[in-house]
Amino acid sequence: xxxxxxxxxxxxxxxxxxxxxxxxxxxxxxxxxxxxxxxxxxxxxxxxxxxxxxxxxxxxxxxxxxxxxxxxxxxxxxxxxxxxxxxxxxxxxxxxxxxxxxxxxxxxxxxxxxxxxxxxxxxxxxxxxxxxxxxxxxxxxxxxxxxxxxxxxxxxxxxxxxxxxxxxxxxxxxxxxxxxxxxxxxxxxxxxxxxxxxxxxxxxxxxxxxxxxxxxxxxxxxxxxxxxxxxxxxxxxxxxxxxxxxxxxxxxxxxxxxxxxxxxxxxxxxxxxxxxxxxxxxxxxxxxxxxxxxxxxxxxxxxxxxxxxxxxxxxxxxxxxxxxxxxxxxxxxxxxxxxxxxxxxxxxxxxxxxxxxxxxxxxxxxxxxxxxxxxxxxxxxxxxxxxxxxxxxxxxxxxxxxxxxxxxxxxxxxxxxxxxxxxxxxxxxxxxxxxxxxxxxxxxxxxxxxxx
Amino acid sequence: xxxxxxxxxxxxxxxxxxxxxxxxxxxxxxxxxxxxxxxxxxxxxxxxxxxxxxxxxxxxxxxxxxxxxxxxxxxxxxxxxxxxxxxxxxxxxxxxxxxxxxxxxxxxxxxxxxxxxxxxxxxxxxxxxxxxxxxxxxxxxxxxxxxxxxxxxxxxxxxxxxxxxxxxxxxxxxxxxxxxxxxxxxxxxxxxxxxxxxxxxxxxxxxxxxxxxxxxxxxxxxxxxxxxxxxxxxxxxxxxxxxxxxxxxxxxxxxxxxxxxxxxxxxxxxxxxxxxxxxxxxxxxxxxxxxxxxxxxxxxxxxxxxxxxxxxxxxxxxxxxxxxxxxxxxxxxxxxxxxxxxxxxxxxxxxxxxxxxxxxxxxxxxxxxxxxxxxxxxxxxxxxxxxxxxxxxxxxxxxxxxxxxxxxxxxxxxxxxxxxxxxxxxxxxxxxxxxxxxxxxxxxxxxxxxxx
Numbered sequence: 066x067x068x069x070x071x072x073x074x075x076x077x078x079x080x081x082x083x084x085x086x087x088x089x090x091x092x093x094x095x096x097x098x099x100x101x102x103x104x105x106x107x108x109x110x111x112x113x114x115x116x117x118x119x120x121x122x123x124x125x126x127x128x129x130x131x132x133x134x135x136x137x138x139x140x141x142x143x144x145x146x147x148x149x150x151x152x153x154x155x156x157x158x159x160x161x162x163x164x165x166x167x168x169x170x171x172x173x174x175x176x177x178x179x180x181x182x183x184x185x186x187x188x189x190x191x192x193x194x195x196x197x198x199x200x201x202x203x204x205x206x207x208x209x210x211x212x213x214x215x216x217x218x219x220x221x222x223x224x225x226x227x228x229x230x231x232x233x234x235x236x237x238x239x240x241x242x243x244x245x246x247x248x249x250x251x252x253x254x255x256x257x258x259x260x261x262x263x264x265x266x267x268x269x270x271x272x273x274x275x276x277x278x279x280x281x282x283x284x285x286x287x288x289x290x291x292x293x294x295x296x297x298x299x300x301x302x303x304x305x306x307x308x309x310x311x312x313x314x315x316x317x318x319x320x321x322x323x324x325x326x327x328x329x330x331x332x333x334x335x336x337x338x339x340x341x342x343x344x345x346x347x348x349x350x351x352x353x354x355x356x357x358x359x360x361x362x363x364x365x366x367x368x369x370x371x372x373x374x375x376x377x378x379x380x381x382x383x384x385x386x387x388x389x390x391x392x393x394x395x396x397x398x399x400x401x402x403x404x405x406x407x408x409x410x411x412x413x414x415x416x417x418x419x420x421x422x423x424x425x426x427x428x429x430x431x432x433x434x435x436x437x438x439x440x441x442x443x444x445x446x447x448x449x450x451x452x453x454x455x456x457x458x459x460x461x462x463x464x465x466x467x468x469x470x471x472x473x474x475x476x477x478x479x480x481x482x483x484x485x486x487x488x489x490x491x492x493x494x495x496x497x498x499x500x501x502x503x504x505x506x507x508x509x510x511x512x513x514x515x516x517x
Numbered sequence: 518x519x520x521x522x523x524x525x526x527x528x529x530x531x532x533x534x535x536x537x538x539x540x541x542x543x544x545x546x547x548x549x550x551x552x553x554x555x556x557x558x559x560x561x562x563x564x565x566x567x568x569x570x571x572x573x574x575x576x577x578x579x580x581x582x583x584x585x586x587x588x589x590x591x592x593x594x595x596x597x598x599x600x601x602x603x604x605x606x607x608x609x610x611x612x613x614x615x616x617x618x619x620x621x622x623x624x625x626x627x628x629x630x631x632x633x634x635x636x637x638x639x640x641x642x643x644x645x646x647x648x649x650x651x652x653x654x655x656x657x658x659x660x661x662x663x664x665x666x667x668x669x670x671x672x673x674x675x676x677x678x679x680x681x682x683x684x685x686x687x688x689x690x691x692x693x694x695x696x697x698x699x700x701x702x703x704x705x706x707x708x709x710x711x712x713x714x715x716x717x718x719x720x721x722x723x724x725x726x727x728x729x730x731x732x733x734x735x736x737x738x739x740x741x742x743x744x745x746x747x748x749x750x751x752x753x754x755x756x757x758x759x760x761x762x763x764x765x766x767x768x769x770x771x772x773x774x775x776x777x778x779x780x781x782x783x784x785x786x787x788x789x790x791x792x793x794x795x796x797x798x799x800x801x802x803x804x805x806x807x808x809x810x811x812x813x814x815x816x817x818x819x820x821x822x823x824x825x826x827x828x829x830x831x832x833x834x835x836x837x838x839x840x841x842x843x844x845x846x847x848x849x850x851x852x853x854x855x856x857x858x859x860x861x862x863x864x865x866x867x868x869x870x871x872x873x874x875x876x877x878x879x880x881x882x883x884x885x886x887x888x889x890x891x892x893x894x895x896x897x898x899x900x901x902x903x904x905x906x907x908x909x910x911x912x913x914x915x916x917x918x919x920x921x922x923x924x925x926x927x928x929x930x931x932x933x934x935x936x937x938x939x940x941x942x943x944x945x946x947x948x949x950x951x952x953x954x955x956x957x958x959x960x961x962x963x964x965x966x967x968x969x
Contacts (some may be wrong), residue, residue, distance in 0.1 A: 070531050070534050070535060071531075073534075075527050075530065075533075078527065078530035078531060078533075078534060079523075079525075079530060081534050082522050082525075082533050082534055082537065083522060083528060085534065085537035085538065085541060086537060088541055089537060089540050089541050089544060092541060092544035092545060093544060134556050160897035161545045161889070161892030161893050162891065162892045162894070162896070162897065162899075162900070163888045163889065163891055163892030163898060163900050163903070164779030166893060190745065193885075195885070195888070196885060196900065196913065196916065196917065196918075197916075197917055198901070198915060198916035198917030199916070200917070228837065230885060231886070231888055232884060232885045232888065232913065232917070232918050233886025233918075309526065336871040336872060340889065341885065341888065341889055341892050345966050401639075413944070419788040419956075419964070420788065420869070420964055421961070423960070423961055423964035423965045424965070425965065426965045427964070431964070432684060433645075433647065433648060433682060433683025433684045434683070436615045436647070436683055436793065437613070437615065437649045437683065437792065438610075439615055440613030440614045440615030440616060440793050441613050444614070445614065446614035446615060447614075448614070448615050449650070451615070457775075460905065461648065461684065462652035463647055463650060464648065464649075464651070464653075465648065465650030465652070466648075466683070466684050466685075484548065503963065504871075505715065505961060505965075506958055506961050508871070509875055509878065509957060509958050509961060510873070512871070512872055512875035512879070513875045513876070513878045513879030513881070513957075
């Protein structure tokens with residue numbers, strides 16, 4: 066027990082101060098060390114872009130965001146988009162067997178061609194309206210019906226998404242209660258705010274845009290996304306909304322979107338878990354002065370698709386950069402497989418391996434785990450033809466560690482925030498590139514006791 | 518800057534002591550809190566059996582263990598088993614495309630019937646001799662050749678395994694240097710020590726045994742296993758060695774072993790990663806007085822297989838109980854699938870989901886993540902027919918949370934160290950049970966900077 070201060074002599078007091086100062090220093094070092102081993106939650110992912118890009122206005126669409134208090138209090142959690150008559154809609158949805166009510170509802174509505182009614186999108190964060198039985202569809206009906214009335218489009222043209230906790234009934238009346246306010250606030254410049262409204266565990270809002278010239282006229286593309294955990298194909302992200310003023314019929318629009326989803330949103334993985342709510346919607350308002358895109362093999366279609374793919378890949382990468390607990394952005398580039406499907410198997414086996422991901426978190430160039438992941442992938446592989454690179458560093462070839470490989474060089478490389486793991490199987494021309502992040506203590510922190 | 522102690526008055530010294538004591542208390546609390554958030558490495562998994570069972574002697578086999586210093590210094594890291602003439606060997610091996618040199622070597626040797634030569638098994642920990650090119654096979658040849666000479670069996674009957682780091686050349690001369698000592702120490706009662714010699718990140722040695730009466734005579738089965746990370750089918754564990762004195766020809770022995778691997782070692786998963794070294798060997802010495810087991814449909818074969826399955830399942834469960842960082846032992850029991858293959862897909866999707874595993878670590882009854890995993894599994898599932906149970910607690914049915922479900926009851930259940938997640942798909946008679954553990958900070962600690 067500590068000595069009574071009152072009874073201590075001056076000499077003893079001096080000794081006590083000295084000893085206490087030493088103890089305090091020691092404890093401070095301990096606290097510092099502990100703080101290093103479990104870093105505090107960063108407000109924003111260390112891999113986030115420096116700032117959200119300025120998003121251009123897309124003619125024919127307006128946005129509004131608001132606080133419905135679905136689950137979170139005091140934060141924007143609902144967004145509304147109104148699309149002008151003539152807008153064509155395309156979509157890609159999760160193939161989960163337990164997909165949520167709004168996803169099932171969107172799937173039914175997406176194939177319709179717009180013949181002048183316009184459309185609307187309503188999204189809430191905080192509750193996914195997933196695994197909510199018959200009440201789930203009833204909530205979707207209540208919301209889409211009310212949105213249709215407020216913005217003046219038929220219910221069959223109102224698309225809804227919900228993201229957040231699974232299995233809780235969605236308090237849809239909280240959303241319908243704010244629709245009049247949302248409709249009154251619709252603004253062509255409201256897309257960036259909408260990106261904030263759809264966040265759950267995201268640490269930054271995600272937006273991207275692109276312009277493309279078609280026969281001298283500009284076509285604008287802008288989009289937003291949310292997602293940071295439960296991220297894996299298919300679909301690789303939870304919610305993505307893309308808007309363009311291109312003039313294009315529904316079928317070619319859907320064809321382009323479906324084709325571009327593979328190398329973008331379906332080529333990212335954070336934890337290999339797939340959401341029940343994944344939704345990707347692309348709305349083309351037709352308000353650009355550029356001529357209609359009709360022939361998919363023509364230059365205009367190709368230029369449009371290339372610009373759209375850049376926007377989609379940008380958003381997909383932002384989702385990985387916001388991967389729960391991520392400190393490393395990792396590209397896994399597989400070449401030389403017997404075919405593309407095999408290359409993808411290998412890339413995903415590496416990107417989803419907890420042992421590879423924890424090694425990256427520890428900045429450990431543990432390439433043996435890459436060999437392990439190649440081996441377990443199910444793809445054809447020959448140990449003696451395999452080449453592994455970390456960035457430009459040749460790590461392994463001919464069935465063994467490369468002759469000039471040094472652990473020091475590889476360890477220095479692993480300290481970078483952005484890494485490339487290159488694997489060549491030496492068998493054929495199949496290739497696949499996927500993007501992932503590392504697996505850290507923060508992922509456990511976020512998910513060991515989280516209800517979005 | 519701290520005040521000079523010498524210049525302080527007694528009053529100031531008293532105040533300083535008081536203030537420093539307060540500061541130290543505060544720091545101690547901080548250190549304590551940090552210590553709670555990342556528990557220190559337990560010496561032994563909290564899920565370990567109270568003690569290692571006493572393993573019976575199996576007539577016809579002797580064991581020795583020793584320190585070869587392959588990678589670890591000052592610990593037992595090599596084990597040798599000598600099997601009497603007439604011993605039949607069966608084996609199951611990883612199907613990894615990048616499997617290690619000793620595995621390839623075992624695969625070539627395993628099909629041979631013993632006609633009186635005997636056999637030997639040599640295992641080292643610390644280096645997996647995987648992805649070591651032509652030098653890998655040379656090391657296997659050097660070791661198995663030397664073992665054959667020392668114990669007097671042909672090299673074609675010497676089976677070797679190596680476990681540990683991948684991609685480093687195996688210093689085989691360190692193993693051959695201790696073979697004479699090992700041979701001199703061969704002991705029928707040495708199995709428990711052998712279990713210790715093959716450990717890497719294991720926190721406890723794993724052994725199990727069983728006896729079975731065949732026509733009044735006893736047949737003994739005993740086995741050891743190692744494995745705690747990089748655990749997934751196929752094969753679900755790294756190294757397993759089973760010994761029995763049963764009299765049985767090679768083909769029926771292999772048939773029984775192959776059939777029993779599915780519901781035991783191939784039904785456990787820690788992290789979904791598959792080792793390049795997974796090896797399961799079963800040696801039958803034929804020294805029991807019980808009659809030969811020949812008809813696989815007969816009662817003796819069935820009794821023998823049942824006893825063997827219990828030993829295999831026991832060892833498989835021990836591997837999960839030693840899962841890296843595990844604090845929960847989890848059974849995932851899926852019923853009502855269209856077929857067994859679909860049931861297995863669902864069970865594995867749940868057991869390997871990082872989101873399910875982190876929820877279990879956090880003792881959070883987050884059943885929505887179970888719904889998610891069912892949905893992503895690829896198996897046929899109907900939301901409205903799905904039933905989910907945590908132990909005896911009915912959690913969800915008819916596409917929604919069960920009427921009488923309370924979060925409190927489920928949260929109380931989740932605090933148990935052993936959990937059962939039951940999923941009925943309501944579609945057919947397909948079923949599958951797998952075992953897994955939770956995903957914790959310790960898993961990250963162990964794997965973010967580990968070279969076995």
